[in-house]
Amino acid sequence: MLDVSVIIPVYNAAEFLEKSVHSALQFEEVKEVILVEDQSTDNSLEVCQNLVSKNKKVILFQHPDKKNHGAGASRNLGIAKSTGSFITFLDADDYYLPNRFQAEKEIFNNPKIEGVFGAIGIEYLTEKGKQEYQSKFSDTLLTTVNYPAEGKEVFKGLLGLTPKTFGTFFHLNALTIRKSSIDQYNLQFNELLRVHQDSDFIIKLAYHCYLKSGIIDQAVAIRGIHDDNRITKIIKYSPQYNQRQLLFWNSLYDWSTKNNIPSEYKEKIYLRYKSFDLSQKTGVSKYYNIFIEAIKNPNILKTQYRFNYQK
Template sequence: MRISVVIPVYNASSFLHKAVNSALLQQEVTEVILVEDGSSDDSFQICQNLAVQYPNVKVLQHQKGKNRGPAASRNLGISNAQYEFVAFLDADDFYLVNRFKTAKAVFELNSDIDGVYESIGVHDYDTMSVKMYSHIEPVAPTSLFQSLQPLGPSVWFSSNGLTVKRAIFEKCGLFDETLQASEDTHMWFKMAAKATLLPGKIDEPVAMTNQNSSSLTTNHKLVEDYFIKMLYKLFEWSLKENIDDKLKELILTTLLFNIFKKQHRNKLISFIARAISLIKIFKMNINYTFFKSQSFKRYLGSLIGYNKIISIIKI
């Protein structure tokens, strides 16, 4: 088993050495691809130094050294990966010993699968605590899509705990570069719908993520801003890919729920915002939304219901 590890790098100078060394210590790792994403610190220089020190470390940058975000950085790394398997690692995180031991065994027993997802842990620098970060219950590959959070209740995993065959991206496409957050969740759903993923080590972490009050995963405003956008994009993708209507309905139900739970102090503004969202969804695929989707009809009915119209008029 030969693995290309893709590490997007943005302002991670304090963590880079540990991340890269943790990858190089894994016997299955054949190359480490550092994609420097226009950092304002000395991350690029550290990347160059690591490439000089280790011949199997490669450094890439976007055109003109621009900052393009995690999706574009992972895509650049994937496009330059030379080996059959691809894994990911955030630059401020690290792998644990025997990171790929279980994944390798799962691939050997199931040669036709596309990927293995495993648990990771989190180290919180603010509280100096360590805990499990992933939430994984064993599910069949055919049930993974509807089990994945936030659409389902049973499974949540991170890029640090995923190992896939490079060919999976021919089935699912690359990461959506218009998403600056939730781009990984968007990809996991595409993989669950179009490929075959199995769980690996789920009772103990195979990698650790570092988290503090300024990290992206704790930037709640950014996450919230892009979460609904991710659901829009996922629903749009599901229509184009013609996946099972039950899965489309699950996406749409979650999207509509999140649209309607957003409240504005002015009821008229809330009404207009929801109406605009429904029109946008309706125009994506009139045949599905109006004639097939029960969720769309239900939320449309709740929006234009008599009592709601009266309450809006009385503002």
């Protein structure tokens, strides 16, 4: 049987946390639920302490200095403190569905498989959150991929290098990974990224580890959409959006260089990074439309504008 450590970073989630934790405790596969409280300004810490007092599987940690360090650092602390053979993640305002580990029970019988991912759905918790989400993502009911995949096909798909469109990033809520694989490849969340650290982690994970799709046509977890979702606040291709994307792709480019990954992958990452880098440097100028095009399709830099990738 699987023995799973569920890691939940907690920041100002008092309203949702109890449902989130109980959704994980319903499974016999769950060995422990690790809460990492990140200097919330609401009563999240009190809620955490109450949950710990009621169930011995719930364990609470804070950062040594008791200060706010962000979701990436909180997940890293949770990984370091975990004792399960498998690691899963859950956002404090989200929850698991009863089929969360259905695919994993069978797939992990194959020792070659290091990680399994599935689909998540959405639940609108506020009208304002619904409007913001739909204005940015239309009415996408599932965050998932377009077809079953495993191994390097997953990594290539996330970079847009597969013949068929692989789809969006799968969500951390639907990922289960062997703890031994995280340790073997020394995989951590980039603590300098306050957003997109999850996508950064997933791409690196997909390169180093053998991942396989599980249930991708129905949700295994639910993401709560409300007024305070950070990802819905940023207007696409705005200066703030471009800056955050630049930091994300720069992180991946630094990683690709240090790990000496094959040039076809490194080039794709570099061109994405350079697109956002140039858009930041030019800002609103006569070149602005050029770089918006380049952000959408980095190959434009190589074709129309004769920009050469430096290996």
